[in-house]
Amino acid sequence: MVLGLKYCGGCSARFDRVELAETIKQRLGATVEWVSYDNPEAEHLLVIAGCESACVDLEPFQGKKIHMIFREQELESIIQELTQAAKGTD
Amino acid sequence: MPMMTGEQYEQSLRKLNLNVYMFGKKVENVVDDPIIRPSMNAVKLTYELAHKPEYEDLMTANSHLTGKKINRFTHIHQSTDDLVKKTKMGRLLGSLTGCCFQRCVGMDAMNALSIVTHDIDKKHGTEYEKRFLKYLEFVQENDYTCDGAMTDPKGDRALAPHQQPDPDMFLHIVEEKADGIVVRGAKAHQTGAVNSHEIIIMPTISMRAEDADYAVSFALPADAEGITYIMGRQSCDTRKLESGTIDRGNSLYGGHESLVVFDNVFVPWDRVFMYKEYEFAGRLVENFASYHRQSYACKAGVGDVLIGATQNIAEYNGAAKASHVKDKIIEMNHLNETLFCGSVACACEGHKEPSGTYLVNTLLANVCKQNVTRFPYEIARLAQDIAGGLMVTLPSEDDFRSPEVGHWLEKYYKGNESVPTEHRMRMLRLIENITMGTAAVGYLTESMHGAGSPQAQRIMISRQVNMDQKKKVAKQLCGIEEK
Numbered sequence: 354m355v356l357g358l359k360y361c362g363g364c365s366a367r368f369d370r371v372e373l374a375e376t377i378k379q380r381l382g383a384t385v386e387w388v389s390y391d392n393p394e395a396e397h398l399l400v401i402a403g404c405e406s407a408c409v410d411l412e413p414f415q416g417k418k419i420h421m422i423f424r425e426q427e428l429e430s431i432i433q434e435l436t437q438a439a440k441g442t443d
Numbered sequence: 444m445p446m447m448t449g450e451q452y453e454q455s456l457r458k459l460n461l462n463v464y465m466f467g468k469k470v471e472n473v474v475d476d477p478i479i480r481p482s483m484n485a486v487k488l489t490y491e492l493a494h495k496p497e498y499e500d501l502m503t504a505n506s507h508l509t510g511k512k513i514n515r516f517t518h519i520h521q522s523t524d525d526l527v528k529k530t531k532m533g534r535l536l537g538s539l540t541g542c543c544f545q546r547c548v549g550m551d552a553m554n555a556l557s558i559v560t561h562d563i564d565k566k567h568g569t570e571y572e573k574r575f576l577k578y579l580e581f582v583q584e585n586d587y588t589c590d591g592a593m594t595d596p597k598g599d600r601a602l603a604p605h606q607q608p609d610p611d612m613f614l615h616i617v618e619e620k621a622d623g624i625v626v627r628g629a630k631a632h633q634t635g636a637v638n639s640h641e642i643i644i645m646p647t648i649s650m651r652a653e654d655a656d657y658a659v660s661f662a663l664p665a666d667a668e669g670i671t672y673i674m675g676r677q678s679c680d681t682r683k684l685e686s687g688t689i690d691r692g693n694s695l696y697g698g699h700e701s702l703v704v705f706d707n708v709f710v711p712w713d714r715v716f717m718y719k720e721y722e723f724a725g726r727l728v729e730n731f732a733s734y735h736r737q738s739y740a741c742k743a744g745v746g747d748v749l750i751g752a753t754q755n756i757a758e759y760n761g762a763a764k765a766s767h768v769k770d771k772i773i774e775m776n777h778l779n780e781t782l783f784c785g786s787v788a789c790a791c792e793g794h795k796e797p798s799g800t801y802l803v804n805t806l807l808a809n810v811c812k813q814n815v816t817r818f819p820y821e822i823a824r825l826a827q828d829i830a831g832g833l834m835v836t837l838p839s840e841d842d843f844r845s846p847e848v849g850h851w852l853e854k855y856y857k858g859n860e861s862v863p864t865e866h867r868m869r870m871l872r873l874i875e876n877i878t879m880g881t882a883a884v885g886y887l888t889e890s891m892h893g894a895g896s897p898q899a900q901r902i903m904i905s906r907q908v909n910m911d912q913k914k915k916v917a918k919q920l921c922g923i924e925e926k
Contacts (some may be wrong), residue, residue, distance in 0.1 A: 362501025364531035364538075371497050389496075408531075409500055410524065 354439040356385045357395035357417070359409060366403025368425045374401055380432050384439040390414070397438055399431075445511045446503070447586040449491035455640065456483065460666045463637050463701075465674035473637050477683045479674070481697030485544040486588055486638045488696070489516055489536060501532040507799070508580050516546045517583045519557050520801040526790035530740040534783060537744020541877060543698035543885035545635025547738040549589025552643040553579060554800055555731035556660065556716050561798035563720050571716050572798070578662055578714065582641065590639040590665065592630035592703060593731060595647040604650065604657040614644060614705060615657045616719070623711040624718070626659060630703045634889070637672050637701060639665050644705075646717070649725030658724045660717035661710045669708035675700040677881040687840035689869055692876020698885045729903075733789075733805040735894035736812030740786035745877065745886050746779035746822055752873045753826045759867045760831060760858045771825045778818040785811025806907040809900040816897040819890045823878040834871045835879075843868065 360370050377399070378387060388395050398414050400407070402423040411419060418438065422431045447455065456474050463470040470476050474483055493502040493514045504518040504525065505511065520526050529550070536544045557579070560571035582589060595604075598612030607613065614628025630644065643662045650658050663670070677699070679692075688694040717723060754772055757763040789807035796802050827834065833856065843852050843865070853864050876882045891897065918925065 358496070360497040360500060362528065362531055362535065363498050364501060364535040408527070 354385050354397055354435075355388055355392070355394045356435070357388055357390040357392055357398040357414075359390035359398055359400045359414070361400070361402040361404075361407065361409045363403050368403065370401045370403050373422070373425060373428070374399075376428065377432065377435070381435055381439070384436065397435075399435065445506075445509075445584060445586065446493055446514055447490050448494060449487040452487055452490040452586075452588070453483065456638065459640065459664075461637055461672060462666070462670065463672040463674065470674075478680055479637060479699055481542075481683065481691075481693070481695065482545065482635065482699040483638050485536075485540045485542055485696040485698065486546055486635060488540060489514065489544055489546045489588075490586070492536070492539075498535065501528050501535055504528070506580075506583050508576060508583065511583070513583045514586050516550045516588070517553070517579075517586060518550070519554055519579065520793070521799070522801055523791055523793045526737070526793045526801055526803055527787060530737060530783075530786040530790045533738055533740040533786070534744040534747075537741035538747040539744070540696040541693050541745055541748035541873070542696045542882045543634055543741065543745075543889065544696075545638060545698060546588050547741065548591035548634060548735065549639065549641070549643060550591075551731055551734035551738055552589065552591025552593075552645060553582070554734050554802075555645070555727055556643070557800045558730055558796045558798045558802060559660075559723055559727045560716050561796075562726065563717065563723050565797070567720060569720075574713055575716050578716075585640070587640040588635070588638060589641040589643050589662070590633055590636045590703075591643050591645065591731065591735075592633055592636075593645045593647050593728070594631050594633075596629055596631050597647065604648075604654045613647065613654075613657045614659070616659050617707065620709075623709055624659070624661075624715060625707055625709055626661070626705055627707050628705050630705075632675070632893075633672075633701050633703045634698060634885075634893075636665070636703055637674070637699065641665055642670070642703065645727055645731060646724040648728060650721040652721060654724075655719040655721045658717060658719050658721035659715070660727065661715045663708065663710060663714060667708055669706045671704040671706065673702045673704065675702070675884075677884045679876070679880040682880075685840070687844070689840040689843070689865070689872055692872040692874075692880050693882060697881050700884065729805065730802060732895050732899070732903075733803050733808040736808040736815075736900065737786050737789050737803045739812055739815040739890065739894065740783055742815050742819055742886065742890055743779050743783040743786070745882070746775070746782065746819065749822060749826050749874065749877050749886070750775050750779060752870055752877070753829050756830050756867070756870045756874060758859065759862045759870060762829070768829055771829055775822045775825050778822050782811070782814055782818055785814055806904065809903040809907070812894055813897060813900040813904065815890045816900070819886050823883075823887060826874050827878055830871055830874045834875050837868060837871055840868075 397418045400421040407423045492498040504515045506513045560575040564572045595613040598607045604613035611628045617627045618625035645660045682690045757768050762768050789803040792804035793801045857864050
């Protein structure tokens with residue numbers, strides 16, 4: 354799966370978004386090819402928002418499958434979601 | 444070069460030939476001067492974060508002129524979402540620097556001018572908007588930092604500009620030429636002036652026909668001939684000249700202010716955005732002030748740093764579990780988030796002006812800034828309450844490093860056993876820095892007077908609330924019938 358990564362702007366982030374991204378990358382391993390969010394090859398997009406308001410503008414990403422996380426506690430569920438997406442079973 | 448890196452920004456400043464004075468001497472190397480350098484670092488961060496994926500959503504925007512990705516500080520707001528992102532960007536930068544990062548004022552000046560140049564043209568058939576948009580594109584393409592300069596020295600406050608015994612108390616036109624104008628006067632309290640590539644001048648008050656020579660707006664390179672910068676002092680500023688970093692409080696960042704003198708400075712016509720259209724001076728002032736009052740979301744960011752420092756020192760002191768300490772920190776957070784609320788609210792309630800630029804809700808922007816004139820003082824008071832008196836009686840870093848007496852400081856200024864004494868000293872110095880040192884200029888007195896003193900906001904609030912509607916409903920509800 355080719356996966357783009359997009360962060361919110363981080364004005365009041367409740368957790369370290371970059372650290373969380375690194376954890377997700379490590380957990381998913383080689384099942385995912387990580388690219389920039391604006392890479393047209395990416396059919397999927399992981400959005401990491403620092404709080405529940407999740408104010409990232411998603412309009413430019415219409416047509417892509419969006420996976421969003423805005424709480425650290427949702428790490429396992431997003432890993433599961435992305436793993437299924439990588440297997441093509443989502 | 445639509446977006447400079449931090450390093451490119453620093454190098455671009457080295458090419459400027461600014462005429463800067465401090466402590467009675469000309470500053471030959473502005474960028475590396477130890478007193479000025481921390482303020483440059485703060486502006487530099489606005490460039491660095493724009494290149495980081497985890498911040499670019501706030502720090503960048505797409506130019507409505509070219510479609511290119513630009514630093515948000517050079518952007519003209521195209522939606523309420525843009526206004527909200529501006530608020531969030533201010534908080535973010537305040538929360539990372541713990542000081543004034545200086546770049547908002549130029550953004551606010553450009554947004555205000557984008558509205559008013561359009562309005563002047565509509566009435567007078569002039570071409571200010573075209574000139575301004577050309578200038579804006581130049582700023583965006585070069586990713587320049589602009590100083591937005593409004594505040595004149597003002598002389599006798601009871602007198603209008605044209606009535607002043609010294610006509611230079613408000614910056615004014617002294618000569619009109621075929622290729623431009625000559626101006627004289629000064630702008631005071633200019634935050635970030637010597638870290639700027641450009642300076643944008645605006646009038647400071649509403650004006651009448653007699654003041655037409657003072658109704659002038661223009662932009663110049665910061666090193667234009669005839670411009671002199673005289674640096675303002677900040678409390679504890681010379682600590683930056685000392686060895687060590689503890690006593691500075693904030694070892695990385697800071698702000699600066701200066702008096703900017705215009706001694707018969709030439710301005711070419713293509714840089715003039717208002718020329719004697721006195722009836723628009725007040726509009727420009729109000730729009731700029733409203734944007735700039737929104738910008739004080741940055742103080743919530745600085746408040747984040749102060750609250751973090753206060754929680755840390757409470758833990759270092761061993762007092763963090765005391766119920767009154769917990770409650771005071773809750774109060775600090777309550778006040779700080781209330782500041783943020785005002786800025787977010789005026790952004791969400793913004794509207795589109797005829798020029799296409801989005802302007803904040805001016806009533807709520809004034810309410811926001813009115814809170815800013817008060818709450819940081821209370822937050823600072825609570826921080827000092829929790830920090831304890833050691834914050835102001837602590838000996839110097841040199842004493843701490845002294846082989847003769849350093850061990851006494853290590854021993855007697857120990858708090859929580861698990862925390863090194865030096866950490867306790869550093870945290871106390873940071874709180875001192877924000878509440879009474881160099882950063883207190885930005886966090887406290889600038890909160891009071893920057894973007895207009897408290898009474899200016901109260902006048903705007905009184906003008907903008909719908910009092911008739913409030914009275915009408917009150918009468919209806921208690922059964923009073925109007926005849």
